[in-house]
Amino acid sequence: MRFIETFQFWPFLDTVVSLTAAFIFGTLVGAERQYRQRTAGLRTNVLVAVGAAAFVDLAMAITGPVEATRVISYVVSGVGFLGAGAIMREGMNVRGLNTAATLWCAAAIGACAGADMIAHAALVTVFVIAGNTLLRPLVNAINRIPLDEEASEATYEVTVTAQEAELPRLRTVVADLLEKAHYPAGDIEVVERGENLAEIVLTLVSTAVKASEMDAVARRIERLAGVTHASWALSTKD
Template structure:
């Protein structure tokens, strides 16, 4: 005989997971209607399984394993495009769908329903607020600007130039992220690239550093460019 209550738990997990996934599908996200529904139903099934199995199998132990498993699934929807990370909200939603499914599997339907409403409202109501805050102009002092300083010098003086550049930058407010050398032009010259960052956009301070580097012996040319501007 079928257990009506167990079937009802699975159906509720299906409905609530689908409700969360519907909002994600509407916005054409990677994990949409089907993914969130399956995560919710699957979590419910695992919890029900732990309840039905006799022995020392605790539902809380199964729930902890579900959380770990969803972590791997969520990592699959997170993508990095240049300096932008996408999919974090989708991964968090999958985590919430698993929680809703687990609650449904335990028969805690009221909490599962409230959780579903809160998750959907978070996506719908908080999005305009987040967009508004992202569109606000950022005070320059709180923006991190990353520069690439390009130095062309004689190959024979490479080690000396690298040491000099490091000492000059250490005395400034700039923080050095990397210092690398590449062979791009004639064999007797070499390019040194120093990637540095600072809070704000201190062009005059940077020009002073460029002047100090250009005054070093065996330096043929020095230039700089902005490669990233990020808001902390």
């Protein structure tokens, strides 16, 4: 049997140590995520860490450290796709970025363990847990600070609900109104709403606006023929 010919006890023991370390460190990171009821909890973080460790350890055993670095780059890319599945967009807000970043870090922990850098894996684990726990009070304190809309960098969108037949004309007219108000639109998107209605969503180039000026522009847009509603909103979520 090929297994009997290739099996070596000490390299196998080294793999056991690497995967065990990845399992333990992944459990520590995942337990904190599970406690906070996040999308990617205990099992997901453990599997990501162990999987990354297994791939890197396999590459180390077959091709050595040089080629293992290429496998690590593939692990990073693969976990990137996995993390993308945890990200959800709700209107102008994006959720799940912290979960995706934690999965990425779990892969880094596993890669370190798979490369026999157990101490490095432990250090990364400490920093990941600290980032998800110790920084939480600071985040809450910052979020309680009143938002200065004129000084903050944010994404602003103007939404215009109008009759579909008027869309070609209104796209140009609304863009011109925003241009004259010194708030040019960098992107224009049309969303169908049914019943002969559609929305024109204009994302502004500006990262800071005056609320009174935007309210005035919205009122002017709402008075245009064919427009049923016009509003603007901001988002500071990355």
